[in-house]
Amino acid sequence: MPQAENLDVIDALVPKWVEDGLPPATIATLELSKRAAWLSNVLEQAMRAGLAELGLTYAEFDVLVALRRAGDPYRLKPTELTRALLLTSGGTSNVLQRLTKEGYVERDADPDDARSRWVRLTPEGLRAAEAGLKVTGRAHQEVLGGVSEEAMRHAADALREILLVVGRRRIR
Known part of the structure; x- marks a missing residue:
């Protein structure tokens, strides 16, 4: 157990x-x-506050940066966004409607598939992202400003090791 000042x-x-x-293994897992x-919650709260100042929700920001990550021409199909962001199709649709209304994305017909559309960042959407x-x-x-780079590197590497194992399992 760490010293009292490190609890x-x-x-x-x-x-x-x-x-x-x-058992100790269960306690370590917990x-x-x-x-x-807890860390995820603190980071998400801080990000949400900053994004709100830009008039964006966290989900809207997530969609904008996913499209930005896709690279020029900054477009994906709605199903690709849903998979990449772990949203429901209804959730993706709602976010895309708001982003379209704000002028951050446009929906283009797919010339190769009449049933499908592309979602593309507008220049304003790229600036918002x-x-x-x-x-x-x-x-x-x-x-995380007070955390040493060494501690963050160690934690990131340890979490990668854990996620590589967890990622191979099928979770019910």
């Missing part, structure tokens, strides 16, 4: 887990998942 909110949960008779969730990237980058810096 976090998750450490306060451990004695109860020990008292409940959970600590990992709780800390990952880039502004959002700056805001979310600052949010990450604000949240």
Whole structure:
């Protein structure tokens, strides 16, 4: 157990887990998942606040940067966006409607498939994506600013190792 000055909110949960008779491996797993969730929540709150100042929701930003990542001509099919962002098709449709209304994306017919359409970033959408990237980058810096690069590298590498194992499993 770390020194008292190095304890976090998750450490306060451990004695109860020990008292409940959970095995050390289970406790380690719980600590990992709780800390990952807590960090994700803090980062997401910071990003949402910054994105709101740009008039974007987190989901809208996610769509804009997914299209930006696709590279010029910055377009994907709605089903590709749904898969890439782990949204439902209805959720993707709602976000795309709002982004179209704001002029950030356009929907183009697919000349090779009359049943399909492309979603493409407009120049304004590209500017919004880039502004959002700056805001979310600052949010990450604000949240993680006191963490050493070495600690972040170690944590990122450890999480990669875990996710490589988890990613091979089929989760119900």
